[in-house]
Amino acid sequence: MTRPVLELKELNKSFGALHVTKNVSLAVNPGECHAVIGPNGAGKTTLIGQICGALPSSSGDVVFDGENVNGLSVANRALRGLGRSFQITAILPAFSVLENVALGVQAKAGHSYRFFKPAARDRDLNAKAEHCLDLVGLSGRAGVRAGDLSHGEKRVLELAIALAGEPKLLLLDEPMAGAGPDETARLVEVLSDLKRQTPMLLVEHDMDAVFKLADRISVLVYGEIIASGSVEEIRGNPAVREAYLGTEEGV
Numbered sequence: 406m407t408r409p410v411l412e413l414k415e416l417n418k419s420f421g422a423l424h425v426t427k428n429v430s431l432a433v434n435p436g437e438c439h440a441v442i443g444p445n446g447a448g449k450t451t452l453i454g455q456i457c458g459a460l461p462s463s464s465g466d467v468v469f470d471g472e473n474v475n476g477l478s479v480a481n482r483a484l485r486g487l488g489r490s491f492q493i494t495a496i497l498p499a500f501s502v503l504e505n506v507a508l509g510v511q512a513k514a515g516h517s518y519r520f521f522k523p524a525a526r527d528r529d530l531n532a533k534a535e536h537c538l539d540l541v542g543l544s545g546r547a548g549v550r551a552g553d554l555s556h557g558e559k560r561v562l563e564l565a566i567a568l569a570g571e572p573k574l575l576l577l578d579e580p581m582a583g584a585g586p587d588e589t590a591r592l593v594e595v596l597s598d599l600k601r602q603t604p605m606l607l608v609e610h611d612m613d614a615v616f617k618l619a620d621r622i623s624v625l626v627y628g629e630i631i632a633s634g635s636v637e638e639i640r641g642n643p644a645v646r647e648a649y650l651g652t653e654e655g656v
């Protein structure tokens with residue numbers, strides 16, 4: 406049997422008396438996109454924080470690539486290949502698209518920012534950055550100032566920067582937020598291609614995008630997973646419809 410890339414075991418998080426995530430267990434397997442959906446305030450962002458290490462869990466385990474990473478910082482989890490994209494990536498607008506990704510490659514290699522300029526000329530660094538741009542279909546924009554990209558292109562660039570860290574898993578925190586229909590369609594296409602080589606845990610409010618991308622969906626309501634299954638299973642689950650999807654058109 407294939408070993409999951411990420412396993413959450415009975416994760417809990419309380420803020421004082423507020424019990425936000427409750428015994429959350431799920432797994433992300435190689436080659437798959439596992440989506441976590443749920444209404445506002447269900448605890449999705451908290452869960453992402455627990456997985457990436459920004460929020461210490463009250464109890465439970467995060468097992469990544471076969472290793473319990475509970476005691477590791479965000480940076481150490483990232484170094485092991487737990488890549489988080491969207492909402493935290495800072496694009497440097499005055500630098501080119503390629504330079505932005507080269508910076509990500511350099512960070513992975515462990516150099517500090519002050520070595521950026523000379524190292525950016527390094528052929529190997531640029532080749533790796535170009536490869537990441539290729540993966541997301543942004544090669545044609547390599548020389549453009551990042552600040553001049555459209556909103557959707559910036560989101561794709563953030564993805565390329567995340568890939569520069571050679572993640573074993575991508576944590577995607579609302580990648581479609583703020584994107585228009587065309588940009589969303591493009592992101593869905595890019596992510597569909599990517600998930601085979603880089604599995605992903607996706608938190609997303611756009612149900613159409615989730616249904617297109619996800620191989621499995623877990624539904625979080627009041628911090629608890631009330632259902633987990635394939636797109637068809639989740640769409641057809643009466644408890645899910647009542648608790649959440651019933652409010653969505655066309656589900």
Ligand SMILES: Nc1ncnc2c1ncn2[C@@H]1O[C@H](COP(=O)(O)OP(=O)(O)OP(=O)(O)O)[C@@H](O)[C@H]1O
Nearest residue numbers: 420421423425443444445446447448449450451452
């Ligand atoms: N640092 C904190 N201190 C106290 N309460 C918090 C903290 N962070 C989150 N909460 C509470 O935990 C609950 C879940 O919040 P969270 O942001 O994780 O939900 P969410 O599912 O991501 O919501 P949304 O879809 O709106 O982003 C909310 O009631 C929120 O007020």
